[in-house]
Structures are given as structure tokens and as C-alpha cells.
Amino acid sequence: xxxxxxxxxxxxxxxxxxxxxxxxxxxxxxxxxxxxxxxxxxxxxxxxxxxxxxxxxxxxxxxxxxxxxxxxxxxxxxxxxxxxxxxxxxxxxxxxxxxxxxxxxxxxxxxxxxxxxxxxxxxxxxxxxxxxxxxxxxxxxxxxxxxxxxxxxxxxxxxxxxxxxxxxxxxxxxxxxxxxxxxxxxxxxxxxxxxxxxxxxxxxxxxxxxxxxxxxxxxxxxxxxxxxxxxxxxxxxxxxxxxxxxxxxxxxxxxxxxxxxxxxxxxxxxxxxxxxxxxxxxxxxxxxxxxxxxxxxxxxxxxxxxxxxxxxxxxxxxxxxxxxxxxx
Amino acid sequence: xxxxxxxxxxxxxxxxxxxxxxxxxxxxxxxxxxxxxxxxxxxxxxxxxxxxxxxxxxxxxxxxxxxxxxxxxxxxxxxxxxxxxxxxxxxxxxxxxxxxxxxxxxxxxxxxxxxxxxxxxxxxxxxxxxxxxxxxxxxxxxxxxxxxxxxxxxxxxxxxxxxxxxxxxxxxxxxxxxxxxxxxxxxxxxxxxxxxxxxxxxxxxxxxxxxxxxxxxxxxxxxxxxxxxxxxxxxxxxxxxxxxxxxxxxxxxxxxxxxx
Numbered sequence: 195x196x197x198x199x200x201x202x203x204x205x206x207x208x209x210x211x212x213x214x215x216x217x218x219x220x221x222x223x224x225x226x227x228x229x230x231x232x233x234x235x236x237x238x239x240x241x242x243x244x245x246x247x248x249x250x251x252x253x254x255x256x257x258x259x260x261x262x263x264x265x266x267x268x269x270x271x272x273x274x275x276x277x278x279x280x281x282x283x284x285x286x287x288x289x290x291x292x293x294x295x296x297x298x299x300x301x302x303x304x305x306x307x308x309x310x311x312x313x314x315x316x317x318x319x320x321x322x323x324x325x326x327x328x329x330x331x332x333x334x335x336x337x338x339x340x341x342x343x344x345x346x347x348x349x350x351x352x353x354x355x356x357x358x359x360x361x362x363x364x365x366x367x368x369x370x371x372x373x374x375x376x377x378x379x380x381x382x383x384x385x386x387x388x389x390x391x392x393x394x395x396x397x398x399x400x401x402x403x404x405x406x407x408x409x410x411x412x413x414x415x416x417x418x419x420x421x422x423x424x425x426x427x428x429x430x431x432x433x434x435x436x437x438x439x440x441x442x443x444x445x446x447x448x449x450x451x452x453x454x455x456x457x458x459x460x461x462x463x464x465x466x467x468x469x470x471x472x473x474x475x476x477x478x479x480x481x482x483x484x485x486x487x488x489x490x491x492x493x494x495x496x497x498x499x500x501x502x503x504x505x506x507x508x509x510x511x512x513x514x515x516x517x518x519x520x521x522x
Numbered sequence: 523x524x525x526x527x528x529x530x531x532x533x534x535x536x537x538x539x540x541x542x543x544x545x546x547x548x549x550x551x552x553x554x555x556x557x558x559x560x561x562x563x564x565x566x567x568x569x570x571x572x573x574x575x576x577x578x579x580x581x582x583x584x585x586x587x588x589x590x591x592x593x594x595x596x597x598x599x600x601x602x603x604x605x606x607x608x609x610x611x612x613x614x615x616x617x618x619x620x621x622x623x624x625x626x627x628x629x630x631x632x633x634x635x636x637x638x639x640x641x642x643x644x645x646x647x648x649x650x651x652x653x654x655x656x657x658x659x660x661x662x663x664x665x666x667x668x669x670x671x672x673x674x675x676x677x678x679x680x681x682x683x684x685x686x687x688x689x690x691x692x693x694x695x696x697x698x699x700x701x702x703x704x705x706x707x708x709x710x711x712x713x714x715x716x717x718x719x720x721x722x723x724x725x726x727x728x729x730x731x732x733x734x735x736x737x738x739x740x741x742x743x744x745x746x747x748x749x750x751x752x753x754x755x756x757x758x759x760x761x762x763x764x765x766x767x768x769x770x771x772x773x774x775x776x777x778x779x780x781x782x
Binding site for chain 1: 557558655671672673674701702703704705706707709710728729730731732734735754758768769770771772773774775776777778779780781782
């Protein structure tokens with residue numbers, strides 16, 4: 195898969211987002227994020243609540259602007275576009291939300307929901323709506339009769355399929371899923387994941403998959419970014435999550451998973467302390483106070499993402515000795 | 523210690539849980555797993571006699587220490603709940619009054635069940651919080667629920683539930699709203715409760731991994747009936763029902779089958 199031309203379709207360069215907070219303080223929700231998404235590939239973003247995954251995604255779909263840094267779509271800087279260009283550009287990046295029941299207008303029929311983006315961009319006329327809605331429903335493996343239903347007549351899994359149908363209506367290059375399966379039962383989740391993977395293969399879509407379930411992310415992603423307190427701490431291929439995750443936080447996350455294949459005789463490991471408030475992130479490494487391998491330098495200097503092997507980057511002082519030699 | 527015999531629970535005419543039987547020994551942990559609507563919460567609510575609006579046990583019997591719970595008067599329930607049997611919820615914070623401080627709720631709870639002065643009740647509360655590894659119990663007693671993180675609130679909920687060393691703890695998805703690292707902490711602490719107090723636990727969860735890790739026995743439910751029941755080896759490795767097999771296959775696992 196990686197042998198194809200490695201040209202990022204969506205790229206975040208040094209993106210930071212800072213929100214003003216009470217008392218003249220600032221909340222740094224994203225800090226110097228550099229990520230690339232490639233055509234036809236999935237980028238998984240994992241992390242716990244409050245780590246800035248959703249903030250990042252909101253910026254990638256242009257619902258929010260970065261405070262610093264730039265976002266490039268297909269080589270073009272989104273921030274430097276005119277309003278009109280930005281609107282046109284939205285066609286290429288679509289989103290699937292966590293809770294499909296609150297993502298739809300309850301008074302709209304399914305056919306109106308899935309065709310709304312097409313009508314907005316004037317791609318079909320009102321008359322073509324019925325046939326177009328049926329085509330989209332077939333794509334997401336729903337019966338055509340659902341076109342005349344309302345969202346509340348459907349189950350959670352069916353509604354999520356409608357959400358996906360709406361997202362692919364404009365034939366986007368990128369789909370961003372924000373916890374798209376978190377509200378669903380596991381068996382339904384499996385079907386939705388299979389559908390996403392199928393659509394990706396057929397249409398060569400780049401998928402950004404935000405999720406807190408590390409196991410699920412590793413099953414769908416070509417590439418995984420682990421986030422902690424607004425920083426990307428590790429980027430690695432999805433197939434290698436379990437085998438070669440290096441960052442102490444990634445390792446802690448992996449140790450906290452309850453897996454049906456786990457060794458039940460072993461005690462579950464977990465880090466004991468709580469995540470510090472994003473309002474007072476300590477200087478130096480964001481993970482320092484929970485890390486059992488914390489060193490002197492971690493309290494002073496923030497580690498940068500560094501390549502440790504092909505497609506594997508870690509932001510941790512522990513893994514710098516190879517190049518520098520002076521630390522260790 | 524606890525026995526449910528062919529229990530059928532109905533809301534109106536429709537049975538939600540059919541023919542449910544299980545036993546629980548002292549210090550044993552049973553996990554109830556199932557997807558939404560499978561009736562797992564209904565079962566533990568029935569044990570506590572707290573079925574919402576019109577729900578009734580229409581058949582079978584629930585025995586707690588060889589006495590049927592179904593004929594309990596309100597007065598008998600009051601003696602049992604919160605002392606011998608207690609419950610923790612998915613979001614303990616949401617179960618607390620948002621405009622009252624933890625300390626005020628906690629001391630009131632202690633003083634409802636025990637003749638004890640306000641100051642002593644406060645100290646008892648602080649002690650319980652610190653046992654749940656919450657740093658600075660006094661400070662937490664003076665906080666409002668919203669000032670605590672989800673994991674801390676859940677620990678407060680468990681501390682309250684464990685105050686009177688209940689014989690039976692009913693846990694309704696206590697870790698589902700938490701992050702994975704916090705979930706691991708809470709699970710570990712719940713396992714320690716059993717060792718320390720000999721408490722029996724019924725753990726309701728949709729997370730098959732958590733259920734298998736915690737449970738001495740695992741019960742898989744679908745549409746109100748038991749699909750599989752037994753120890754974790756039996757349920758995970760050689761399940762009897764097709765449903766359990768499909769459920770296990772659907773759980774995401776690291777290095778499992780990949781979608782892409």
C-alpha cells in the first residue's frame with residue numbers, strides 16, 4: 195500500500211490551537227501537530243478524553259481555524275483560500291459523527307438527509323433526489339425503502355450507515371470519523387467497520403479515524419497517531435501497534451486494554467495517577483509526571499517527534515540516544 | 523449467598539428477562555455481558571428491588587442469604603439497601619446532587635444507616651475515600667461532584683457503596699464512561715475489594731474483556747435470556763451458543779483480523 199505515490203492528500207503542519215480560558219490563562223488543545231493523510235489510507239488517532247483529538251479533527255474539516263500552523267489539502271494551504279474556494283474545498287473533506295441521532299435533523303426524511311450535500315452544491319436537481327438517494331443507500335447496504343423513513347425509525351447502526359451515505363455523497367477524497375462507532379454495540383460496530391473499509395477500497399478514500407479504542411484503531415488503520423495532552427507522542431504503522439509501540443504512554447495504553455485474548459492470570463497494569471489539567475501542562479514532556487522512566491531532561495525540554503525506523507516516529511527522550519549519543 | 527431461580531421480569535405484559543437463573547457465592551464475582559437491550563441492567567435492578575415504572579418479577583424467586591427478597595416490605599428494603607447490598611452506577615457523578623458537596627451527601631448517607639455524630643461520619647467518609655486511593659479525602663469531601671474527574675467521581679461512588687462493607691455489590695457499567703487507563707485502575711480496585719472485604723460482585727458490562735478478566739463466572743445475555751454461562755475459559759474458548767461466538771468475533775482485538 196505504501197508503495198503507491200506517497201503524496202499526502204491532507205496535511206497538518208505545525209498546527210496548534212489555543213483557547214483562551216478564564217483568569218487570563220490559555221488552554222493549548224493542540225500543540226505543534228504534524229500529520230499527513232494519504233489517499234486510500236486510514237490514519238487512526240487514539241488518545242484519552244481531553245487529548246485534543248476532536249479539536250484537531252474540527253480543524254481538518256475546516257470547522258475551526260488553527261491558532262498557529264497551516265493545513266494543506268492536496269498541496270494547497272486552506273487558510274490562504276478565499277471564502278468561495280474554501281466552500282468549494284469542503285466538498286472534498288466530509289465527516290461522520292459519533293452520535294448519529296443528534297447529527298440529523300429529526301424532521302428530515304432520509305432521502306433529504308443524504309441528498310442535502312448534493313443539492314447544496316447544485317450537483318443534482320430536486321427531481322433526481324429519489325434515484326440518487328436510493329443509489330447512496332445501496333452503497334451503504336441499506337434497503338432502498340429507507341429513503342422515505344425518518345431517522346427515529348431506524349436503529350443506531352442503520353443511522354450510522356445513513357451518516358456514512360451522507361458523507362460519501364459528494365465523492366470526497368477524505369472522510370473524518372469522530373468516534374463513529376463508539377455509541378454502537380460491538381456486532382454493529384464490526385459491520386460498520388467492514389463497510390468503511392469496503393468504501394475505502396472502492397473509492398480510494400483517505401479516512402481519518404478518531405477513536406479511544408486502541409484495538410479497534412489498530413485493526414482499521416494503516417498508520418496510527420497516539421495523542422496525549424494535545425501532543426502527538428507517537429506515529430506508527432497500524433500493524434505494529436502491539437509489537438513495537440515505544441512511547442511509555444502508548445505502552446501504558448496497551449497495558450490497560452482488556453482483551454478477550456489476554457492472559458487472564460496476569461494482573462492488569464495501569465498508570466496510577468490522573469491526567470494533568472490541560473490548563474497547566476508542565477514544561478518539558480507532557481507525560482513526565484505519570485512516566486516511570488522520567489529523567490532529568492524530561493522536566494526541562496519537550497521531546498520532539500523523531501524517526502526511529504521506517505514510518506515510526508516517537509517523541510520521547512528515551513529514544514534519542516541512537517543519533518545523539520550524549521543522552522542515555 | 524444470592525440465588526436467582528427462573529426469574530422472569532416484565533414491564534407491562536412483555537417479559538424483558540425470561541427464565542433467568544444464577545447463583546453467587548460469598549466473595550465471588552459474576553459478570554453479566556450483553557449488548558444494549560439484553561436485560562442485564564434489569565436483572566440487577568430486580569435484585570435491589572428497584573425496577574423502574576411498572577417493572578415486576580412475574581415468575582421465579584430471588585433469594586438473598588436464603589430469604590426471598592420479593593416479599594420485602596419497604597422497611598426491610600431500607601435496611602438492606604446501602605448496607606448489605608449496594609450499587610454503583612455508570613456515572614456516579616450524575617447520581618449525586620450537583621449543588622451539594624460530596625461531604626454533605628456522604629455524611630447524610632452514613633447517618634441514615636448508622637447512629638453516629640456528624641463529625642464522626644465525616645471522618646468515616648474521609649477514611650473510606652482514602653482507602654479508595656483518593657488523595658486528600660478532606661479536600662474531596664469539600665468539593666462538588668463537577669470539580670472531580672470522571673475516574674475520581676467513580677471512586678467516590680465506590681467508596682460510598684463500600685462504607686458498610688456490603689455483602690453484595692451490584693455494579694452497573696461502572697467503567698464504561700471512563701478512559702482505558704482509568705478503567706484499568708477501577709477494575710483493579712474492585713478486584714481488591716473482594717480480597718479485602720470478601721464482597722460478592724455482580725458486574726454488568728458490555729465489555730467482554732473486562733467481564734472475562736473480572737468474572738469467576740461469565741453470563742452472556744441476549745434479548746433477556748442467558749445464552750451462555752460458565753467460567754471464562756468455557757465462555758471464551760468453547761461457547762455453546764452461536765450468539766456468543768459472534769459476539770467474541772466482533773470484539774476488536776490487538777493484532778486481530780484487520781479490516782484494511
